[in-house]
Amino acid sequence: MKSNRWKQRGAGLLAGLVAAILMTLALLLLRYLFGVATPSELVGDRIAPLLGVDRFLELLDRFGGYNNLKQIGVTSVIGGQLVVGAFGGLLYGFIVERSRTIKPEPAGNHGRLFVVIFVGLLWLVSLILLWPVLGTSYVGLPLAKGTIANTFGLLIAYALYGVSLVLLYRAVLGRVASDGKARDKEPIGRRALLMTGVGAVVAVAVGGMLHRLYTMATFSYDGTRYKGADVQAITPNDRFYVVTKNVVDPEVARSNWRLDIAGLVERPRTYSFEDLAALPAATQETTLRCISNQVGDGLMSNAVWKGVPLRNLIEAAGAKQGVVEVRLHGVDNYMDTFAIEKAMEPTTLVASEMNGEMIPARHGFPVRVIVPGLFGEKNVKWVTRIELVDHDAKGFYEQQGWGPNFVVPTTARFDVPDDKQKIKMAIASTGIPLRGVAHAGNRSVSRVEVSLDDGKSWNETRLDHAQSPLAWVLWNYDWRPTQAGEYRLVVRATDGKGELQTEKQRGTAPEGATGYHKITTQIEA
Numbered sequence: 001m002k003s004n005r006w007k008q009r010g011a012g013l014l015a016g017l018v019a020a021i022l023m024t025l026a027l028l029l030l031r032y033l034f035g036v037a038t039p040s041e042l043v044g045d046r047i048a049p050l051l052g053v054d055r056f057l058e059l060l061d062r063f064g065g066y067n068n069l070k071q072i073g074v075t076s077v078i079g080g081q082l083v084v085g086a087f088g089g090l091l092y093g094f095i096v097e098r099s100r101t102i103k104p105e106p107a108g109n110h111g112r113l114f115v116v117i118f119v120g121l122l123w124l125v126s127l128i129l130l131w132p133v134l135g136t137s138y139v140g141l142p143l144a145k146g147t148i149a150n151t152f153g154l155l156i157a158y159a160l161y162g163v164s165l166v167l168l169y170r171a172v173l174g175r176v177a178s179d180g181k182a183r184d185k186e187p188i189g190r191r192a193l194l195m196t197g198v199g200a201v202v203a204v205a206v207g208g209m210l211h212r213l214y215t216m217a218t219f220s221y222d223g224t225r226y227k228g229a230d231v232q233a234i235t236p237n238d239r240f241y242v243v244t245k246n247v248v249d250p251e252v253a254r255s256n257w258r259l260d261i262a263g264l265v266e267r268p269r270t271y272s273f274e275d276l277a278a279l280p281a282a283t284q285e286t287t288l289r290c291i292s293n294q295v296g297d298g299l300m301s302n303a304v305w306k307g308v309p310l311r312n313l314i315e316a317a318g319a320k321q322g323v324v325e326v327r328l329h330g331v332d333n334y335m336d337t338f339a340i341e342k343a344m345e346p347t348t349l350v351a352s353e354m355n356g357e358m359i360p361a362r363h364g365f366p367v368r369v370i371v372p373g374l375f376g377e378k379n380v381k382w383v384t385r386i387e388l389v390d391h392d393a394k395g396f397y398e399q400q401g402w403g404p405n406f407v408v409p410t411t412a413r414f415d416v417p418d419d420k421q422k423i424k425m426a427i428a429s430t431g432i433p434l435r436g437v438a439h440a441g442n443r444s445v446s447r448v449e450v451s452l453d454d455g456k457s458w459n460e461t462r463l464d465h466a467q468s469p470l471a472w473v474l475w476n477y478d479w480r481p482t483q484a485g486e487y488r489l490v491v492r493a494t495d496g497k498g499e500l501q502t503e504k505q506r507g508t509a510p511e512g513a514t515g516y517h518k519i520t521t522q523i524e525a
Contacts, residue, residue, distance in 0.1 A: 008097040009090060011172040014192060016089015018199035019164035020082045025202055026157040028209040031248075035139030036153035037146075039126065040077040041247055044070065045133045045333055048245065053401035053509050067219045070247050088118050089165055096169070112166060119162040126154055136333040140252030140366075142260065143329060143385055168195060217248050221362060225298030229416050231437065233465040233474055234285070235301035237360050243290050243299060243376065244362070245396070250331050250382050254366050259350070263327070263387030266318030273366050277352060279308045284347060284372075285468035287439050289408050291375040291397075292508050296413045296517040300439060302471050305370050307351030311344040314388070322390040328369055329385040336395030338371060338378050338406070340388065347372045347442065347470060350383070372470040373442035375406045375512060402510045409514050410501035412438035412448055412475070412493035419519040425484050428523050434461070434477040436491060436517075444469035444496030450477050454488035455516070469496060484525040490518045 030036040051059070063069045092111055099110040127134065130150075137146030172191050224242040226235050235241075254273050261269040283306045290299035310326075319340070326343045329335050342348060349370040352359060359365045364381030371378045377397055398404070416435040417423065423432060438445045445466065449458040465474040481487065494500045505515035 008173060009093040011169055011192065012089040012091070012093020012096070013086055014089070014195055014199075015165050015168035015172055016092065017082060017086040018168050018195060018202065019089065019161045020085020021199055021202045021206060022164045023085060023157045023161035024078060024081055025206045025209065026160050027153070028206065028213065030153045030157065031138070032209060032213060034149070034153075035137055035141075035251070037133075037136040037138065037150050039081065039130075039154070040074040042130045042133050042136065042150070043077050044073045044247070045136065045245065046130055049396050049399035051400055056400050057509055065223070066243075067222055071219070074247055084122070085161060085165075088115075088122075088161075089169070091118070092165055092169060111169075115162045115166055119158045123155055123158050126158075127151060133333045135329070137256075137331050138248065138250045140250060140254075140257040140331045140382070140384070142258045143333075146331070146333075168198075171195060213248055218242075218244050218246055218362075223299075226301045227298030227413070227415055229435075231415050231435075231474070233302065233467070234355060235303055237303070237355055237357060237363070240301040240303060240354075240363060241288070241290065241299045241376075242362055243292065244381075245334060246332055249362055251361055252331060252365055252382060257331070257366055258384065259367065260385045261313050261317040261388075262385060263389055264320040264323050265314075265388055266320060267316070269313065269317050271313075273352070276308060276350065276367065279312065281306050281308055281352075282346070282349060284349070284370075284470060286347070286370055286372050286470040287472045288370075288376045288379055289411075289439060289512075291377055291402060291406070291512045293513065294508060295411065295505075295513045295515045296519075299376075300437070300472070303354050304356065305349055305351040306353035306356075307349035307367070307370065309346050310348045310350050310369065310386070311346065313350065313386070314343060317388075319388055323388045324391065325389050325393055327387040327389050327393045328380040328383050329387075330364075330380050330382040331384045332382055334380060334382075334396050336378050336380050336398070337389075337393045338374060342371060342374070345372075350386075373407060375408055377402075378406055405511045408439070408441040409512060410438075410440040410443070410445070410493050410495045410499070411514070411517075412436060412445075412491045412501065413517045414489065414491055414519050417519070417521055420522070422522040422524055425481075425523055425525050428479075428481050430480075432479045432481070432521075434479050434489070434491075435475065437472045437474055438491075438493035439472040440493065440495035440501075442470050443499075445473045445493050446496050446498065447494040448473065448475040449492055449494075450479075451490040451492075452479065452481075452487055454518070455490050458492075481523050484523045487521045487523065488518060489521055490516050492516050 027038050031038045095114045096111040134150045135143035135146040172195050221242050222244050226239050226241050259271040285304050287302040293299035323340050325337045327337045351370045352367050368381040369383050414436045438448045448461045451458050461475040461477040463473045463475050502514050
């Protein structure tokens with residue numbers, strides 16, 4: 001009798017595990033086919049803003065960067081799904097076995113009731129915990145429709161788990177008499193082995209879907225940098241820097257996408273892409289820089305953007321009294337904010353073109369916001385909703401502790417030569433081109449200087465590209481050293497208001513890195 005009990009509980013554990021694998025396959029198929037967010041993605045987006053900035057950076061350092069951290073997060077949540085599913089199966093087997101012992105006839109009813117309650121609780125708990133991010137849609141549905149799609153997507157997957165658990169448990173045990181003994185002649189062990197094989201086949205299918213999604217993932221381009229000897233004034237779209245919180249970025253269907261202007265407005269508006277494209281547009285060259293950009297790093301790029309000034313959309317909606325900020329939502333449920341005064345500047349755009357082309361998917365297709373002078377995180381991609389609010393709202397990363405000042409500081413860097421590069425005197429005497437870029441947000445750059453003696457004296461450079469006050473400048477200097485040795489080169493910039501960039505060294509957190517970029521060059525005899 002005791003042996004039969006353990007067999008029934010073991011059957012429940014096995015059935016629960018296989019049912020959880022089936023549920024995972026369903027979740028991945030819903031993600032791949034319909035853009036329904038998986039629990040792995042939703043849990044990551046729910047937890048990330050709650051981490052303190054120091055803890056967040058500590059995790060990045062411990063796990064070797066954002067991409068590794070995202071992969072560990074996905075794996076952990078999927079593993080958790082399987083553990084919970086197997087545990088649910090174990091409980092199901094225990095309840096069915098115990099019900100047969102106490103009152104044989106309704107044992108199956110007790111088991112099914114448990115499954116309904118267990119699945120229902122999992123669904124409700126998921127909705128409660130994930131509600132703030134449940135509007136995510138990777139195909140571009142508006143937030144309300146995204147919430148509905150994810151709510152029913154979870155329900156379908158969880159219901160599949162429940163039905164599969166009951167059927168698989170019955171398949172493993174066969175027909176069972178009221179005393180708990182199997183009526184079927186085929187041994188339970190053989191049926192369990194067959195069920196294990198079914199689980200293995202489904203697991204292979206899960207692996208195939210994970211591989212398919214992995215090939216679509218951001219790991220190959222997240223963290224793309226643009227710097228070096230081949231830097232151009234206008235960054236090619238495929239080389240523009242990329243930082244994204246997503247494991248797989250949205251692939252927005254333009255027909256699904258809408259832009260809502262809502263919140264404290266007299267006339268809420270909803271625009272399709274065609275509506276937006278029909279409005280008068282502005283074109284401007286603007287440089288974006290990530291708040292995670294270290295001094296001298298390449299998380300900074302320049303493009304020509306075309307879009308509708310945000311103030312035109314706000315004026316059409318009619319802002320009410322008391323508005324202090326705009327809160328922007330992306331279809332991936334990324335959210336950020338900036339002051340209403342910034343939103344009303346004519347250079348703040350709702351852009352649909354980048355360098356004369358439709359904005360690429362990884363940069364926010366069909367529409368992103370361009371906010372000159374503020375760090376890249378404020379330039380929300382895949383934007384689908386803009387709300388006017390009367391309070392100081394906190395964005396995705398601001399909730400971690402980044403900021404509160406998101407104005408980009410003035411910076412300059414060397415692109416040529418490389419740090420620690422060795423150059424023969426015979427070549428150096430004919431002239432070494434020093435080249436790089438400088439950026440001061442929306443304040444323009446008026447002057448760039450280099451020092452050849454670690455800051456003791458300074459030499460003004462020539463500005464090769466200074467086309468827009470919102471963009472970087474390219475600078476160069478012809479250096480002709482007269483003797484061999486090690487040289488400490490330094491570069492600094494002055495903005496259009498005459499303010500010299502700060503020499504004070506500061507890390508990226510919480511308001512962006514500052515300080516002079518310095519490199520060492522060895523001139524060999």
